[in-house]
Amino acid sequence: MQNSEWSGGLSGTLSKKCLGCAGNLTFDANIGALVCHMCGKVYDSKSMEEKGSFALAFREKEYEEGEDVAAEDLDKVEFVCDSCGAQVVTDTNTTATFCSFCGSPTLISRRLTRQFKPDMIIPFSISKEKAMSLYDEFLETADKVPKDFSSAKVRERIKGIYMPAWLVSGELKTDITATGIRMEDGIQACYDLNRTLTFSLENIPFSGSKKLGQRMFEAVEPFNMKEATDFKTAYLQGFYAYKYDSLPENMIDKIETRIDDYGRECGKKSWDGKYDVASDHYQTALTGVNVKYCLVPVWFMCYEYEGLYYHFVVNGQTGEVCGRLPVKESIAAKAINKFGKITPVLFSVIAAFLIGLLFMVYVTIKSGGNTPMGSPMWWLLFLYSSVVCMAITLPTVYIFFYKRYINKQLKKSSEKSPYELDRRPPVEQYFALNGKINLEKNDRFATALAKTKVGENETRYTML
Template structure:
């Protein structure tokens, strides 16, 4: 389905800045409204669902041994397009018109909500540039990058409302006010918490780690789903099993509940000794959230930077510049080593009591600093891995070009 302009018949695209449908030929603007075609197909889909006529695509006995491709005919030029089994909107590779695969939305599970793009393509690039320029150790050739590819893609999410109740036995360190001594204490708490709209990425082709880092998505801009919002962007429908998604949502709830519980008991170094959790999933809704994906290359490596299409939050990691890092490390290393070599022996040899203090600093400080440094490196390495992951690149690249 291609939305047509009432004035000139050109294809309409959803404009993120104006939040309206815009014709790129005559610049005519129209509000986002359901078309007659969509109303008819929505009614048909609702009727199908009532009589239990679900699509074969939702059949859980399908295996992943085969790649499913569907042939779709472009309504503008009649060309045949090969699209994968979850694409819901794309561009025709021949005439460049935005195309919504409407039949698929009508037959498969239709999203209930959508957060339309409010960050434009140019704003996304400007945000990315700003982050790159701020980085002291970002190589100069990356700071002034040229994007190879920038695509706005609606990513499918499931939203969960969960009520979680637990009885917990918690052990921690308690320090009385005005005292330096701490003792071990065990506390019992029973609490109930409700969580609303916990988003879980429902696309198998995008890692949950990447999509979690894009959060938050605010529900203030969440609208009832209308197919018109997809025009001008790419979109995928869900392909993850809902059981797996529930497990992910529950593990997030468990983590948040534990954080709140630790604040309540006000103990340090808490460990959970026993728990007896109960939960109820009160609501599950299916929504599409906007994400900009930008691919650029440096040398022979390709990087994918993500931008939240609602808030503009940039997510990704960049390789450090070796010359800048080495220069800073050498200067700092020399300064701190000289300081350490000069001050430490003078303090230690000055007084026998001070020697004990210096020994503690050395025995505890050196391993702690090394462990902290390794944690920082690990975190950066993990982020770099997500940014250069082939799965995410293919998620972006394997689509029809404009």
């Protein structure tokens, strides 16, 4: 009896329908609410009250065939790449001669097939010259860059592109339960920690174009939203804008994961180092979800090399750079990474023995059988000539290597690359203006354990 009641309750929850589009609602443990993956609406699981939406309130409308383009879209044109399908929008005064994504020169220009109306735009503040010099610095960080990457063909593919971004805002509530342990007068005290953090997050950006992956996007974040302004076609002149090809309601998982991580990040800070936290559990919920559509400026380059795509992305507002280059290390670089500062010594010893060997080949031939290879005399001469050579190779190789490679290479391998892809900005970056963290504490003493030493390395805890 009880069993059927349980299953009835469960299937009742699962079959709840979205009040907006009648799509099936699923309970999402990440945000602790019911979510419609069709339209993005979020509902409280008990009261069915709408708690926000991952969808855009006003989305771009497709133009039907034969339908006239709206007056505000007449000043724009669309280019479609025949080879990779990339679609860019620009103003009618700007042309495109090749695809900035795949490099294909076959572009078809046409009138817009969909409205183009972002809520906001952040204009470019980084010039093309600056972007190019950042590219040169980027190339210098790799040890051996294939020639292609510094060729004019690749350099001219760096283009100023407005990328579609979904800016997600909402109030984040994180419930935390954990066990905290601390020492009190030589006794180990355990506490049940129950905390609730509430704070507002504002304008967390998510890439709306599959051409720019979220990891790369996060690596060049943040964008300063104070400079965002209403969209006008004039901003497109000389630049291109990618049309969005993924909608926020299709990337709810991605959004929730990041929101969830941010909830944990703040939760961990709330311990203040007062406890050793043994086991913690987090439950996050984002309410009042609101999504805006903003164009953000990036200098962008994508190049296919030996079957892999390599990207170079510059935040067109702040100059933050991320990218990847093919890794091809020289023998010298590999040796330096392995042997460190002793590498020049190893190289000069090897060089000296090689020269010594060459000398011995000469001697063996010249002496006409008087010093056969492998004889004690031969070995003696070989060692002697090699050691003499070392007096020349040691300083030569050392000076050459030390100046040119060693310090540079050791520094490079110990430092984190400034161009790394996984660089998500910390949660503080997206706190709402004048936002405060509201922290409710309900920490309770649970048990105390007395610590007794048993033997050398073992300690035993007994409940008091």
